[in-house]
Amino acid sequence: MPLDRHMRTHTGERPFRCDQCDYSTAQKSNLDCHRMRHTGEKPYMCGECGYRTAYKSALDRHMRTHTGERPFRCDQCDYSTAQKSNLDCHRMRHTGEKPYMCGECGYRTADKSDLSRHMRTHMEGKYKCDQCDYFTGKKWVLDCHRLKHTRQVASPTSTCVGSVGTEQL
Structure with a gap:
């Protein structure tokens, strides 16, 4: 076989x-x-903190948070990390590679989370809640969010139900 x-x-x-x-x-x-x-089965469990996962590789990665093991090392400096993806991102600092690009202004970065943070700057002022710091790129999402401040509940037929996470409402 x-x-x-x-x-x-x-x-x-x-x-x-x-x-x-x-x-x-x-x-x-x-x-x-x-x-x-x-x-939803998660057969792999951490004996230290009870974290559960469906994947052995995820448990192995999690265990490094307890052991402090940092097996992924940069060959150009003394940087080391517990996750390979972090090392891949770090290596781009040495090469100058910036694969993530903003489609609106051309800003480039080596870190995907930096691009997400940057993208929020383009959203500011588009649709901002006048009662808190929340903002969004879609008017209907803001309308749904505003229900939070009026303590109204979205009806089951509303666009809001199922389309917007409860953390936004």
Whole structure:
């Protein structure tokens, strides 16, 4: 069987399909992990704090918060981190690469969260709540948000229900 599984890496065959969505994969073990997204099952638990997850790799990554292990090291300076994605972002500082770009003004950055923060500057003043600091790029979202201040509840047929997170209302 291992040869069959290996051959799928060349053929692209994905015979294992989820019966609840359009996910498919070349390995049954990947499908078993995927199914946990639908069931909510989280079999991996941290013995220190009780954190639970569906993925062993996520538990391994989480455990580094307790051990302080920082296995990912920059080969150009003394930077080290617990997560590979952080190292990938750090390396861009050495190369000067800035792959994330604002579509409105051309601002570029190496950090995706910096771009998200930057994008908010374009939203300021568009649709701002006159009773708090909340702002948004869509008028209907602001209208839904304003219900919070009037203590009105959105009706089940309202655009607000199901479209806006409760943290925004």
